[in-house]
Amino acid sequence: MxxxxxxxxxxxxxxxxxxxxxxxxxxxxxxxxxxxxxxxxxxxxxxxxxxxxxxxxxxxxxxxxxxxxxxxxxxxxxxxxxxxxxxxxxxxxxxxxxxxxxxxxxxxxxxxxxxxxxxxxxxxxxxxxxxxxxxxxxxxxxxxxxxxxxxxxxxxxxxxxxxxxxxxxxxxxxxxxxxxxxxxxxxxxxxxxxxDIIESLSPEPQGESDDEDSYTSMTTNSQFEDLGGSEHKLNLDVTAMLAYVSNLTNGGNYFEFKEPILTQQAEWERARPVKPTLDKLFKGKCLVCCESAMKDFKSIVSTLGGPDEVRRANELISCITVVPNMISERAQRKLRLGGKIKQRSMIVFSTGDAMRAVTVTANEGFVRAARNQGVEFAVFIHESRALTEGKERDAKVLVSPCNSTLSQSAKS
Incomplete structure (x- = not known):
């Protein structure tokens, strides 16, 4: 067009x-x-x-x-x-x-x-x-x-x-x-x-909305199915939203943190940046997430996020349609809670499953465990990235390859 x-x-x-x-x-x-x-x-x-x-x-x-x-x-x-x-x-x-x-x-x-x-x-x-x-x-x-x-x-x-x-x-x-x-x-x-009976189906708008106090672009159980199944709709897990707003993926990856896992993620980010991949994936898509995912995301950001991470989180939230928690029929019937199959994760992935939306996630453990129980979810898996802005003050600053720009000044 x-x-x-x-x-x-x-x-x-x-x-x-x-x-x-x-x-x-x-x-x-x-x-x-x-x-x-x-x-x-x-x-x-x-x-x-x-x-x-x-x-x-x-x-x-x-x-x-x-x-x-x-x-x-x-x-x-x-x-x-x-x-x-x-x-x-x-x-x-x-x-x-x-x-x-x-x-x-x-x-x-x-x-x-x-x-x-x-x-x-x-x-x-x-x-x-x-x-x-x-x-x-x-x-x-x-x-x-x-x-x-x-x-x-x-x-x-x-x-x-x-x-x-x-x-x-x-x-x-x-x-x-x-x-x-x-x-x-x-x-x-x-x-x-x-x-009278209409012979052909013409293109139609797909968004019908609802509201939930502090949530953005909410859709309810009685309406969200009207969004339909579509290749241009993505269901975001908490891990995807955290990775997108993290300082690690927004210029703050030249640090050696006291926490080994954060240092490892910084090394991964320098080698395999996550944000460009997610930007390309999100482009032109309708982004959705379930109530539980949004609630947990907001809680984590408010507790651990630094000022820039909070700002990015608010910007991301404004682009997301929040839908109610759903447990799809096949997940309810086949999945057993325990190990990597947690209740929250089952809700997140089931919501995407019910909407026929690909779930964007770093929770590969759940995906494997669900597959072992006979449920194959449609997913896009990326590497995990945690919120790190609050940890930078105690971290060792590394010099970038340019020998001029330090990660602390490279925040977006």
Whole structure:
């Protein structure tokens, strides 16, 4: 696709995002509205960064969540008695597990839940008939979860019932009549244009977003499957995020540390730099990670990271879509915890597995152990790099090959 055309489309999308912020600027007394504005601004800033780089790809337009936010905002403005956006509720399952459900809009003073869907109607119908890719779930699956969750969270002791308006699915791009009828049979109130059967599937935006307090570009269980399986989506492990922001990979590799493992990693970095490899891998991709990975990454950076590493971490976080923890069916069925198979690692890799996204990681031990138990994950493995900025003050500075630039002055 022509680069000038893509750049013009990016400019249009940025402008539409700015207009969207203006559109909702006067919305008051709605819980979560500031988070929605913040997320829209994050999307705009990311597109601006791509625009400035002059290296736009069609994936940047397809992956932006602005498509979803625009539909959400229109629905919010037209809804009566809206009290919250991107509100989370817990769905407790019969097996004792639980998951978080994000309701796009809570309206009618709390009596109605609204899910906004801005997907291609043909794609929705194909998923509902089992034609989707592995790991994708249909809008019917989401409908059942919404209804079950709504029953667990009655408003003023009132639970939804078939034909009630307690759970509404708003289809911004329309919905095929047959699928709309099936949703209504379940008890969902369907809003949006009713369409006859669509013969062909046209390209569609892939981002639908959700929110999670301090997380960036969050997507929930009820929505993240809509991202679909794609070769341009990467699932980041904690080890990948740490390697990307470490001082070792950003110019600080000419040190001999008191810790032998750090000195070894510095030697590896001088011989085989990790950052250029990750930069090349990340270019033009949608970066995602699960809730647990992001939580642990933030905790490690806040505890061990130096000022530059914290800055880089914040920059990286702004480019990542955080999705809920997921345990894929085959991992649940085949993997046994113990040894290299830790619960957190299983969640990280399972999330990528469920999304059909390649997991970027330095945790080769888990990958081997999982393979030995019959589960082969799609991964990109790189060498491990720890956070080192806080250790530099006690380390011996080595002279670079140029005999002029020391690693301490080479920080990015």
């Amino acid at each position: 022509d680069q000038n055309y893509l750049l013009k489309q990016l400019e249009k999308k940025i402008k539409s995002g700015e207009e969207l912020l203006q559109y909702i600027s006067e919305v008051k007394d709605v819980n979560g509205i500031d988070k929605l504005k913040k997320k829209i601004m994050q999307e705009i800033n990311f597109l601006l960064k791509v625009l400035r780089s002059r290296e736009a790809k069609k994936e940047h337009l397809l992956c932006t969540n602005l498509h979803h936010f625009e539909a959400l905002a229109r629905c919010l403005i037209s809804s009566h008695g809206s009290i919250a956006v991107l509100r989370h509720f817990t769905l407790n399952r019969t097996d004792g597990s639980s998951k978080r459900i994000c309701v796009d809009i809570v309206s009618q003073d709390g009596q109605c839940w609204v899910k906004v869907i801005a997907r291609n109607p043909k794609a929705l119908s194909q998923l509902s008939t089992g034609e989707g890719e592995f790991g994708q779930r249909s809008i019917l699956d989401h409908a059942r979860e919404y209804l079950e969750c709504a029953c667990q969270h009655p408003h003023h002791f009132r639970k939804p019932k078939v034909g009630d308006t307690s759970v509404v699915f708003e289809f911004a791009c329309g919905i095929e009549k047959l699928l709309a009828d099936r949703l209504e049979t379940l008890g969902i109130t369907v809003c949006g244009d009713r369409l």
